[in-house]
Amino acid sequence: MQYPEPIAKLIASYMKLPGIGEKTATRLAFYTLGMEENDVTDFAKALVAVKRDLHFCSVCGNITEDDPCPICRDSSRDQSQILVVERPRDIMAMERMNEYHGLYHVLNGTISPSAGTGPMDINIPSLIERLKNHPEVKEVIVATNASVDGETTAQYLARLIKPAEIKVTRLAHGLSAGADIDYTDEVTLFKAVQGRTEM
Amino acid sequence: MQYPEPIAKLIASYMKLPGIGEKTATRLAFYTLGMEENDVTDFAKALVAVKRDLHFCSVCGNITEDDPCPICRDSSRDQSQILVVERPRDIMAMERMNEYHGLYHVLNGTISPSAGTGPMDINIPSLIERLKNHPEVKEVIVATNASVDGETTAQYLARLIKPAEIKVTRLAHGLSAGADIDYTDEVTLFKAVQGRTEM
Numbered sequence: 400m401q402y403p404e405p406i407a408k409l410i411a412s413y414m415k416l417p418g419i420g421e422k423t424a425t426r427l428a429f430y431t432l433g434m435e436e437n438d439v440t441d442f443a444k445a446l447v448a449v450k451r452d453l454h455f456c457s458v459c460g461n462i463t464e465d466d467p468c469p470i471c472r473d474s475s476r477d478q479s480q481i482l483v484v485e486r487p488r489d490i491m492a493m494e495r496m497n498e499y500h501g502l503y504h505v506l507n508g509t510i511s512p513s514a515g516t517g518p519m520d521i522n523i524p525s526l527i528e529r530l531k532n533h534p535e536v537k538e539v540i541v542a543t544n545a546s547v548d549g550e551t552t553a554q555y556l557a558r559l560i561k562p563a564e565i566k567v568t569r570l571a572h573g574l575s576a577g578a579d580i581d582y583t584d585e586v587t588l589f590k591a592v593q594g595r596t597e598m
Numbered sequence: 599m600q601y602p603e604p605i606a607k608l609i610a611s612y613m614k615l616p617g618i619g620e621k622t623a624t625r626l627a628f629y630t631l632g633m634e635e636n637d638v639t640d641f642a643k644a645l646v647a648v649k650r651d652l653h654f655c656s657v658c659g660n661i662t663e664d665d666p667c668p669i670c671r672d673s674s675r676d677q678s679q680i681l682v683v684e685r686p687r688d689i690m691a692m693e694r695m696n697e698y699h700g701l702y703h704v705l706n707g708t709i710s711p712s713a714g715t716g717p718m719d720i721n722i723p724s725l726i727e728r729l730k731n732h733p734e735v736k737e738v739i740v741a742t743n744a745s746v747d748g749e750t751t752a753q754y755l756a757r758l759i760k761p762a763e764i765k766v767t768r769l770a771h772g773l774s775a776g777a778d779i780d781y782t783d784e785v786t787l788f789k790a791v792q793g794r795t796e797m
Contacts, residue, residue: 402690403663405647412641417629423617429687430616432648432661439649442611443642448604449631450638462631464602488628491601 406432458529460505460522462487470503477501478533482540483526483556485509485549489542501540504529509548510555518555526556530565538566545572605631657728659704659721661686669702676700678736682725682755684708684743692741700739703728708747709754717754725755729764737765744771 401407406428413424431439455461456468463469470476470490480501484490490503508521518524530536541556543549557567572590574583583591600606605627612623630638654660655667662668669675669689679700683689689702707720717723729735740755742748756766771789773782782790 403652403661405644405651405663406661408640409644409648412637412644415633415637415641416626418622425687427615428648429685431645432652434614434649436649438611438614439645441607442614443645445604445608445611446630446638446642446645449608449627450633450635452604453602453631462602462605464604486628488624 455505455507459503460487460507460525461490461503478535479537480540481526481529481536481538482542484542485544485552493542501538506543506552509543509546509552511548512551513548518559521552523556523559527559530560530563536565538568540568540570542570654704654706658702659686659706659724660689660702677732677734679739680725680728680735680737681739681741683741684748684751688741700737705742705751708742708745708751710747711750712747720751722755722758726758729759729762735764737767739767739769741769 402410402425409428409431410421410424413419413427414421419427452464453462454464454466456463456466456471458467458471461468461470465472477500480499481504482493482499482501483504483506484493485506485508487505487507490505493499493503504522504526506521506523506526508516510516510518510521526539530539539556539560541553543552553569557569560567571594572587573594574580574587574591578587580588601609601624608627608630609620609623612618612626613620618626651663652661653663653665655662655665655670657666657670660667660669664671676699679698680703681692681698681700682703682705683692684705684707686704686706689704692698692702703721703725705720705722705725707715709715709717709720709722725738729738738755738759740752742751752768756768759766770793771786772793773779773786773790777786779787
């Protein structure tokens with residue numbers, strides 16, 4: 400016996416989400432069946448809207464409803480700094496910190512030899528073009544993740560941009576806030592020692 | 599800085615699903631943004647369809663596109679047995695076993711004093727009515743879960759139905775297939791000893 404078609408289709412859709420296997424998808428589908436009609440309709444509308452109403456900012460690559468995005472349009476921000484991130488979500492994290500007031504550039508990925516992603520597959524050409532057209536940019540802060548691919552991408556960008564006399568910086572590596580030395584992995588500890596600062 | 603409205607709405611919708619908190623919902627929403635347009639549209643359609651096209655069978659309470667459901671319409675099934683389950687999903691599990699050929703009744707819940715659910719809040723009245731109108735039913739197999747509420751419901755049904763000279767049985771409790779005695783909880787072990795059978 401098969402599940403009725405409507406529920407089978409919904410299970411298949413849930414299974415397309417990351418980290419959701421058949422068991423969880425089935426549980427979610429049956430849960431959906433018991434949800435308020437309004438909530439389900441809103442969910443369906445939100446799914447369609449997110450694909451229809453959100454676009455990438457033609458300047459920085461962030462997701463936005465209007466192009467250019469609110470950050471690129473904000474002339475009160477420091478136009479001399481561009482902070483380069485992998486994903487739009489990283490911008491939200493930086494903005495929550497509330498200490499950075501420059502501009503952003505979203506690579507929308509990393510250089511990843513293992514996944515076959517090269518510099519031309521992510522928003523590196525648009526960054527270079529942007530730097531050419533905006534000589535007011537004095538510093539590029541590379542804020543890719545502390546992973547192998549993030550590191551590779553940072554190195555690549557530094558080699559590419561430094562010859563243009565633009566300062567290229569990288570986020571500090573070390574202990575996270577509240578970290579316990581005993582529970583910190585060797586790579587992090589090594590970076591924390593290497594990057595030690597005078598007190 | 600807030601997320602753009604379309605993504606904030608989708609995050610809110612994902613958060614209505616069980617076991618999905620803000621972090622996971624955010625991850626899923628951004629993942630959705632990168633999904634194929636078709637897959638997202640299908641997902642939205644499946645959500646609406648599951649609420650629109652599925653109904654409860656007026657006979658047994660199972661979910662179905664047609665009323666009565668295919669099992670209730672199937673005259674080749676043993677009309678003398680009704681297996682009582684908590685949820686429509688439990689029917690699928692039984693059917694996968696492929697060894698039961700009688701009918702079903704879905705309670706759509708359990709009696710739960712702690713949650714304030716009484717016998718009238720679940721499909722017990724419809725079961726009693728069904729038994730009255732179908733004297734060909736000789737056995738009611740109670741297949742509620744092996745939880746406190748499932749047990750309470752089973753006891754209640756037995757007391758209610760046995761006076762009508764209908765056999766009421768309960769699924770066996772004991773070791774699951776491949777179970778390791780050492781890792782089996784005490785309640786299960788106790789039930790396995792209690793229900794031991796002669797070899």
